[in-house]
Amino acid sequence: MKIIIADDHAIVRSGFSMILNFQQDMEVIATAADGLEAYSLVAKHQPDVLLLDLSMPPGESGLIATGKIKDDFPDTKILILTMHDDEEYLFHVLKNGASGYILKNAPETELITAIRTVYRGETYIHPKMATSLVREFVKSDQTINEESPFEVLSKRELEILPLIAKGYGNKEIAEKLFISVKTVEAHKAKIMEKLNLKSRPELVEYALKKKLLNF
Template sequence: MEKIRIVIADDHAVVRSGFSMILNFQEDMEVVATAADGIEAHAMVARHAPDLLIMDLSMPPGESGLIATGKIREEFPDTHILILTMYDDEEYLFHVLKNGASGYMLKNAPDEELLLAIRTIHKGGTYIHPKMATSLVREFVKSESKAASDDPFDVLSNREMEILPLVAKGYGNKEIAEMLYISVKTVEAHKAKIMEKLGLKSRPELVEYALKKKLLNF
């Protein structure tokens, strides 16, 4: 039997070990690698070309799953992504689905649901935790009657989503540039775009916005 090859990305070692034991016990699954943050997840996907990546959203202090999902899905379209998180938040659900995730479920779900989600996604389907499915349907109906979103959060690029929480946390332009391996001028340009898109005038407003969107949790 050809096994579903899986990478697990979570910042807690005990979580990675626990999930690995559960999945490796299945006849049709194999964990080929684990990662502690989004950057490692990207590297492991590039190295192992797995069928599926299980991604946690919040992995401080490394790159979050929210940012990594879009990058990995764009570069490795054959690897499906299942978001596994503690956040039963509609905004996170919609954002990761727009970034290419194939599934979204909560960490407190039973093992049987995780296995069902993996098998469903591997067959080309999409799996949404039942608690969140109602929100997804409601949002779909709303979007049918309203073509454009009023929330500028939706139009931020992946790089802008990366820089926004770092600015809000107080990092300077040079520090952000070194962390993301880009130039200071590039950081400044992205910061200006973020402020423009979000309609913000000052750093305190940006911090307040980041807090509201729970971006500082990452």
């Protein structure tokens, strides 16, 4: 199977490549440092599996890249790499097309098993994180407002929401839009109120679902 690894740490990319290339049924054909590069390499190589880090500052994160890659390249299976402190994002990533996730500190044998599992079209879920997944599933149907964002949000709010979802801070957004930080904060609070969202992961999921990241 053809595999691409996307992680912002070069040592992780090289280490995982060495492990996977040692397997007779696996070949790492490319590596990427963030979500944008991962998208470009998937488009070029059409891999069977993409091993995608969830958090890749300052580049585009796996959270954002997952939805875009699955929309345009549905045949590529995405296996998310994560740490314990990323649990709140996992349900949102799975809903947007990932085939599973694995902890970065998992043993080599588990990584290999997870890749083979998603390659077969199945879902791999780390046992220690299943509780978090179930908890998010139970409350998920109450988190997303189904109204059109173009009906609910103002023009300025429609500008700010994608920037928040992409990971920009209040100061960065203020500089991009030539407004004050306080104005950004006020708009952010209004967006969350209008859409009945309680956290940043929910806002990111909303932006992905409504195709607003490139708006």
